[in-house]
Amino acid sequence: MTSPVRENINSTEQITDGLPTRDLNSLIVGCVVNSVFSFTAFTGNGLVLGTIWKTPSLHSPSHVLLFGLALSDFGVGFIVQPLYVICLLLEIITQKYLLVVWTAYRVTQAVFVSATVLTLTTVSIDRFLALYLHLRYPGVVTAKRATITLLTIWITSLAYALTGIANNDLHRVLCVFLISSSLLVNSFLYSMIFRIARHHQNQTQDQAHIYGGATLSRKRHRNAAVSMFVVFLLLCACYLPYLCVRIAIKHARWQIRIVRLALSWSGVLVYINSSLNPFVYCWRMRELRAAMKDFAKNHMFCNG
Numbered sequence: 001m002t003s004p005v006r007e008n009i010n011s012t013e014q015i016t017d018g019l020p021t022r023d024l025n026s027l028i029v030g031c032v033v034n035s036v037f038s039f040t041a042f043t044g045n046g047l048v049l050g051t052i053w054k055t056p057s058l059h060s061p062s063h064v065l066l067f068g069l070a071l072s073d074f075g076v077g078f079i080v081q082p083l084y085v086i087c088l089l090l091e092i093i094t095q096k097y098l099l100v101v102w103t104a105y106r107v108t109q110a111v112f113v114s115a116t117v118l119t120l121t122t123v124s125i126d127r128f129l130a131l132y133l134h135l136r137y138p139g140v141v142t143a144k145r146a147t148i149t150l151l152t153i154w155i156t157s158l159a160y161a162l163t164g165i166a167n168n169d170l171h172r173v174l175c176v177f178l179i180s181s182s183l184l185v186n187s188f189l190y191s192m193i194f195r196i197a198r199h200h201q202n203q204t205q206d207q208a209h210i211y212g213g214a215t216l217s218r219k220r221h222r223n224a225a226v227s228m229f230v231v232f233l234l235l236c237a238c239y240l241p242y243l244c245v246r247i248a249i250k251h252a253r254w255q256i257r258i259v260r261l262a263l264s265w266s267g268v269l270v271y272i273n274s275s276l277n278p279f280v281y282c283w284r285m286r287e288l289r290a291a292m293k294d295f296a297k298n299h300m301f302c303n304g
Contacts, residue, residue, distance in 0.1 A: 024092065026261065031088045033268060034081045037275045041077025044278030045070045051288065051295040058291060062130070062224065064146040065123045066281070066288075068153065069231075072115035073274035080109040081271055103165070110161035110171070111154075113270060117182045118153045120228075120235060124189040127225040131196045134221075172246070179243045186232050190225075197222045227284035231277055238273035242266040 048070040052058045083105035087097050126146070130137050160178065164171040245262045282289045 027088050027092050031085050034085050037272050038077045038081035040275040045074035048278050051292045055291045061141045061143050061146040064143050068150040069119045072112050073277055075112040076271055076274040080112055106164050107161045111157045114157035114160050121182050123228050124186045127228055128189050128193050130221040176246050190229050193225045231280050234276050238269045242270050
């Protein structure tokens with residue numbers, strides 16, 4: 001029979017007085033790494049949020065969804081990682097976690113990570129519709145509908161996070177389902193997107209001289225899809241280790257210390273994803289990059 005301590009670790013990850021602490025060096029490194037990436041996620045995504053908010057030309061449905069993605073990543077850097085650092089510091093000082101802080105950390109990280117995954121999936125759907133519907137896209141996908149979708153995502157994420165308090169077993173199952181299903185759905189959508197893009201490219205070679213404007217619009221949508229595909233690949237690289245650890249814990253009989261190290265460091269990789277996304281936006285999205293430069297110049301580095 002599984003011991004109560006091991007069962008508690010597998011289902012709730014809550015740290016109690018009776019659990020052995022992690023290695024001191026691991027805790028210190030965790031504090032440093034999370035502090036650094038908390039700052040980069042906060043500043044990078046804060047710049048993206050401010051730019052989209054202050055630039056009327058970026059108030060399109062796709063940029064509204066990008067705003068939602070940056071908002072969830074901003075929350076990871078501004079709230080989740082600082083709370084996690086506090087938890088690590090408490091463990092270093094007192095050899096245990098303060099339950100109130102640990103619960104606040106678990107709930108907020110569930111909200112923001114869930115919002116990130118769901119919003120990125122919605123962005124993928126938006127990119128698919130932009131190519132599939134083409135000229136009908138502006139009439140179907142509007143900024144208002146994108147805003148309503150984001151609101152629904154945040155309500156859903158909050159409900160998901162609260163299951164961690166009400167029923168830990170259900171929360172663990174939902175966590176695995178949320179990440180795995182999102183990865184599968186995104187993979188399917190991007191396979192469809194590139195299939196449509198290849199079809200459009202073949203058409204372009206024959207009709208570019210006739211439908212020049214439509215061809216340019218399709219190219220812009222393809223470039224946007226490729227940009228978000230890069231974001232999706234980063235999410236896969238950062239989330240798959242955590243998903244694998246979650247699944248492995250369910251079926252393997254690991255030592256408590258190994259479980260904690262695997263969960264904590266694979267979780268840190270998830271948080272690092274929030275710091276990487278703004279760099280992708282700057283690299284791949286010319287219009288947003290130019291707007292970010294203007295925003296920084298006018299609002300962050302002005303002399304008064």
